[in-house]
Amino acid sequence: MKPFRLLSLLILLFAVPVFAAGELTERLAACTVCHGEHGEGRAGAEYYPHLAGKPAGYLLRQLRAFRDGDRRYAQMGWLMRNMDDAYLQAIAEHFAALPPRPPARATATRPPDPVLAQRAQTLLAKGDATRAIPACIACHGEQLAGLEPAIPGLLGLPEEYVVAQFGGWRAGVRRTPAPDCMAQIARALDASEIRAIAHWLSAQQQAEPQRPAPAGTLVPPQACAGLPDSAAQVLP
Amino acid sequence: MNLRRRLLLALITLLPLLLFAAAWVVLLFLRQGGMTPFRVPLNQARSVPSDAALIARGRRLAAIGNCAGCHTAYGGAAYAGGRAFITPYGTVYSSNISADPRYGIGAWSAAEFRHAMRHGVSRNGVQSPVFPYANFARIDDEGLDALYAFLATVPAVATAPPADALDFPANLPGAMTMWRLLYYRPAPAVTATAAATPQQRGAILVEGIGHCAACHGTRGTFASLAADAELGGGRLAGWYAPALNAQTLAHYAPGALADYLRGTAVDGRGAYGKMADVIAQNLQHLSPADAQDIEAYLRTLKPQSAARESVTRELPAEQRALGDHLYRQHCAGCHGEDGSGKAGKYPALTTSSAITGPDPINAIKLVLFGAAAPATPQNPQPYTMPPFAHTLSPDEVAALVSTLRARWGDGGRPVDANDVGAWGGIEP
Numbered sequence: 001m002k003p004f005r006l007l008s009l010l011i012l013l014f015a016v017p018v019f020a021a022g023e024l025t026e027r028l029a030a031c032t033v034c035h036g037e038h039g040e041g042r043a044g045a046e047y048y049p050h051l052a053g054k055p056a057g058y059l060l061r062q063l064r065a066f067r068d069g070d071r072r073y074a075q076m077g078w079l080m081r082n083m084d085d086a087y088l089q090a091i092a093e094h095f096a097a098l099p100p101r102p103p104a105r106a107t108a109t110r111p112p113d114p115v116l117a118q119r120a121q122t123l124l125a126k127g128d129a130t131r132a133i134p135a136c137i138a139c140h141g142e143q144l145a146g147l148e149p150a151i152p153g154l155l156g157l158p159e160e161y162v163v164a165q166f167g168g169w170r171a172g173v174r175r176t177p178a179p180d181c182m183a184q185i186a187r188a189l190d191a192s193e194i195r196a197i198a199h200w201l202s203a204q205q206q207a208e209p210q211r212p213a214p215a216g217t218l219v220p221p222q223a224c225a226g227l228p229d230s231a232a233q234v235l236p
Numbered sequence: 237m238n239l240r241r242r243l244l245l246a247l248i249t250l251l252p253l254l255l256f257a258a259a260w261v262v263l264l265f266l267r268q269g270g271m272t273p274f275r276v277p278l279n280q281a282r283s284v285p286s287d288a289a290l291i292a293r294g295r296r297l298a299a300i301g302n303c304a305g306c307h308t309a310y311g312g313a314a315y316a317g318g319r320a321f322i323t324p325y326g327t328v329y330s331s332n333i334s335a336d337p338r339y340g341i342g343a344w345s346a347a348e349f350r351h352a353m354r355h356g357v358s359r360n361g362v363q364s365p366v367f368p369y370a371n372f373a374r375i376d377d378e379g380l381d382a383l384y385a386f387l388a389t390v391p392a393v394a395t396a397p398p399a400d401a402l403d404f405p406a407n408l409p410g411a412m413t414m415w416r417l418l419y420y421r422p423a424p425a426v427t428a429t430a431a432a433t434p435q436q437r438g439a440i441l442v443e444g445i446g447h448c449a450a451c452h453g454t455r456g457t458f459a460s461l462a463a464d465a466e467l468g469g470g471r472l473a474g475w476y477a478p479a480l481n482a483q484t485l486a487h488y489a490p491g492a493l494a495d496y497l498r499g500t501a502v503d504g505r506g507a508y509g510k511m512a513d514v515i516a517q518n519l520q521h522l523s524p525a526d527a528q529d530i531e532a533y534l535r536t537l538k539p540q541s542a543a544r545e546s547v548t549r550e551l552p553a554e555q556r557a558l559g560d561h562l563y564r565q566h567c568a569g570c571h572g573e574d575g576s577g578k579a580g581k582y583p584a585l586t587t588s589s590a591i592t593g594p595d596p597i598n599a600i601k602l603v604l605f606g607a608a609a610p611a612t613p614q615n616p617q618p619y620t621m622p623p624f625a626h627t628l629s630p631d632e633v634a635a636l637v638s639t640l641r642a643r644w645g646d647g648g649r650p651v652d653a654n655d656v657g658a659w660g661g662i663e664p
Contacts, residue, residue, distance in 0.1 A: 026581075029570070030606045030620035033627070069311025075605060075623055078662045082516035082610035087617055 053100030057149030146212035294386025326402035438533025499612025506609020559639025
């Protein structure tokens with residue numbers, strides 16, 4: 001008898017969180033039509049970003065931004081408008097905990113132009129010191145997989161989506177708490193560079209799904225969105 | 237000679253007309269409240285009560301009256317105004333009512349505040365009827381003083397909202413005064429009443445601070461609204477607010493209506509559209525007793541003689557077949573084959589005012605953009621309805637909505653793709 005009881009207890013123990021996640025999936029049916037049943041994004045959609053496995057802090061910030069008008073997309077704002085922080089927090093944690101989607105499909109539709117691809121890779125890996133543009137990997141991580149708790153991974157995002165995000169930062173309709181480093185970077189890049197980066201990112205196949213790097217494994221080179229940076233690091 | 241005679245004759249025939257017109261204007265003037273509204277008490281000293289209980293009452297009233305909701309721009313500072321209201325006569329921006337002495341109401345005396353809330357006239361002139369002062373006039377003196385005391389604690393924001401952008405003729409000087417003459421009829425002021433019955437207490441909340449008629453009442457020409465407007469249902473920017481009476485609310489079990497108003501999803505039915513905002517911003521702060529009083533009052537209201545479009549055109553068979561098919565494919569999984577919903581999760585459509593009510597706009601909007609009931613302590617993690625704007629064509633939406641309204645309501649006029657295009661849109 002005993003082992004059985006233990007077993008059922010164990011099953012219960014594991015079943016509860018699984019059930020809770022399943023329940024939230026049901027409550028969030030509205031999200032799945034655009035972001036995929038498990039937040040994996042939608043096959044063939046050139047615009048809807050995936051959510052699964054992105055850092056929870058990042059997702060929460062986005063959900064609040066849509067609700068409060070710091071990021072604009074009418075249908076997102078519509079569904080968020082009467083959600084409170086507690087629900088948004090639960091939603092963010094729900095999607096962050098889902099397994100990162102299966103190896104990112106390359107969403108790019110046309111072959112890369114070698115010159116532009118080269119330009120994109122240089123910006124991503126080295127930035128451009130003459131224009132005070134930091135390397136993207138300095139914050140988004142060597143593998144561009146992101147950094148807990150609030151910097152998202154970039155590989156496999158749809159091209160048009162990335163271009164639109166840079167447009168949003170430049171126009172001031174996507175905002176992050178100051179100093180808004182992404183807005184500064186977006187304004188420093190020119191349109192062809194943004195297009196090149198977006199195309200390159202959308203064309204990357206990932207062999208293995210990647211989790212964002214643990215918090216603190218990387219120290220951003222400059223103050224950004226209220227996150228810890230190298231200047232703010234105080235040695236004990 | 238001839239000319240002079242003719243002029244005289246004209247004057248004699250016109251005189252009664254002129255007199256009549258003058259008398260009419262005087263009558264209108266009296267009926268909108270006479271001189272009183274225009275005598276703004278300006279030079280009184282400002283002294284703000286600091287009584288904590290009074291401030292707490294003011295905070296509660298402000299929450300029920302949605303002062304912050306209307307006086308905060310999307311993404312802007314609380315109470316700093318600047319939220320845009322699209323009206324039939326142009327765009328009106330709400331005022332800054334924070335405690336800033338220059339841009340807000342931080343220099344007003346209690347008497348001036350009371351006056352503005354009762355008459356809609358302040359040092360800044362005659363206010364537009366978007367400001368539901370016709371209802372707020374029904375708040376007793378102590379309630380207004382409580383609001384005044386609370387608003388003095390709101391952080392000052394030194395910004396001016398954008399100037400109103402009114403269309404002709406509302407942009408002419410004196411247009412708001414003209415509007416008052418033609419349409420504004422103040423309701424009798426309430427003197428502080430320890431209202432006896434729940435129904436009476438509910439009536440005061442509904443007609444006063446709750447300003448339910450601002451949406452649930454029918455507006456006349458130029459958005460005119462009498463304070464005693466009945467809750468016969470009305471169109472407001474992009475939504476239909478259904479009639480509220482014993483008959484239209486019969487599908488709420490006793491007590492369930494009070495729960496709904498405080499943010500419970502009753503059998504899966506939460507609010508959507510503008511009502512979701514109202515519950516999220518105001519009504520979830522109702523005390524259980526206040527909510528029960530409102531329920532008691534609403535259930536005493538009698539349905540008005542329905543002036544419905546009686547021309548029920550038959551829905552063509554192929555439309556109906558398409559609608560049935562789309563319902564099974566996209567909706568039945570949640571709302572059930574027979575439209576009875578799934579208790580606790582998804583509302584029944586057979587009793588939904590979006591389907592059975594006289595106006596199809598809510599159903600169209602719901603299908604296009606989906607819905608999420610407000611998150612409240614009563615319903616912390618609401619279920620959500622997906623949008624179908626990118627899956628269904630306007631023709632399909634029209635067939636679906638017309639079919640459901642014919643199946644569970646009395647149908648009315650079927651909608652077509654043009655209606656879907658004209659009514660679809662969401663505002664931040």
